[in-house]
Amino acid sequence: MNAQMTKQAVGQEQVLATNKVLRNTYTLLSMTLLFSAATAGLSMALQLPHPGLLLTLAGYFGLLYAVTRLRNSVWGLPCVFALTGFMGLTLGPILSAYLSLPNGSQVIMTAMAGTAIVFLALSGYALTSRKDFSFMGGFLMAGIVIGFLGGLGAIFFEVPALALSVSAMFVLLMSGLILYETSNIIHGGETNYIMATVTLYVAIFNLFTSLLHLLGAMGGQE
Template sequence: MENRITTMRRTEASVLSTNKVIRNTYMLLSLTLAFSALTAGLSVAMGLPHPGLILTLVGYFGLLFLTTKFRNSGLGIVFVFALTGFMGFTLGPIISAYLSLPNGGSIVMQAMAGTAAIFLGLSAYAVTTRKDFSFMGGFLMVGILVAFLAGLGAVFFSIPALSLTVSAAFVLLMSGLILYETSNIIHGGETNYVMATVTLFVSIFNLFTSLLHLLGFASND
């Protein structure tokens, strides 16, 4: 009887801890998305140029490193906003380029709607079914690394067909990452809401930019 009570208490504590991580993750994710949208909007309004690939990569990986290092302290929150704000800043010039097209506004709105639908749908599926998608971890890690390197190759060697292939691959990979990370939180594999937020934010960001690229190509722009 005593063992049963102890087990029940441990299970209850685990459920409460998981629910807290989920709640904190989605709260922080909402705030970072809003902040990123603000910095992207300011970048568009001010007509700022894109900082370039090298500065973008240095800024992204540098802030990601600092966020990871301080993930268990208050500074982790600061660096999360610095990272997502920087990503919004780099997104602004890309959005401006699409908005300058004849049907650019429609392309941007479709990409936003598609991103929201995919994220909400996959998140709801993972939460309601509570399926374990941990088996996808290795595949996603390798796939994202290969797609990232292929994307760099497409930029340096100016290969449009490869760039489109990478965008299509990222749509699938980021969808898988959303399922994986949400499942990871539910089943206690991810207990740090700062890192969970970063993973989901990066998934949403890459999903949006990839859809933007594909929709722009489909519209012959």
């Protein structure tokens, strides 16, 4: 009897802990998305140039490393906002370039709507079905590395067809990452809401930019 009560108590504690991680993750994710949008708007208002590939990669991986190292300290949150704010700054010039094109605003709004629909649908599915998508971890990691290298190849060798293929690939990979990370939180695989937030933010950011690229290409604007 006591063993059963102890097991139930442990189960309830795990559920409460999972709910807390979920609540903190979605709260912080909402805040970082708003902050990223604000920095993107600031970048557009000031007409800042794009920092370039090397500086973007250095800033992204450097700040991501800082978040990972400081995820359990009081400096973890400032690092998260530094990372998402920086990504917003790099997004501003891209949005400005699209807005200068015919129907550019429509392409941006469609990409935003598509990103929101995909995120809400996949997150909702993972939360309601409570399926375990941990088996996708290795596949997603390999796919992201291949896609990243393919993207670099498309930039350096100026191959538009490869760039479009990589964008399509990232739409699928980031969709899978949303399912994977949400499931990871639900089943206790991820207990740090800072890292969960960063993972979901990166998925949303890459999903949006990939959709933007694909929609722009289909609209003949690239």
